Amino acid sequence: MPPCQLKFIESSVEQRAVTKADLQQPFSSLREQIRQGDPSLREEIHALGTEIHKIRADLIKWSFGSWVTAVAALSGIMLALLRGAR
Known part of the structure; x- marks a missing residue:
């Protein structure tokens, strides 16, 4: 595999990992708010x-x-x- 494809794949994987982490944080805070909710x-x-x-x-x-x-x-x-x- 050419190096440019490897770099693209690595950056794509990193972006997906960051995106998943970014999505999980608001959901966890929302769950906590619901637990403590009024x-x-x-x-x-x-x-x-x-x-x-x-x-x-x-x-x-x-x-x-x-x-x-x-x-x-x-x-x-x-x-x-x-x-x-x-």
Whole structure:
């Protein structure tokens, strides 16, 4: 491998290492802030989780209702076609 390619690869590896270190530092400080975070933030996160669960339950309910309606409609169509074929 030519020396210029080796230098390029080395500099690329160094840049990636620096970038990873730069990214990890803000995340670690953010995690620490969340751990120490004020109670209102924790309450908001808890309320958001509760709301997501409610929406999820509604989505399951409506999906089941749509499925039942589709099965009933298809059954009616099949019954009409079978009676018409006689």
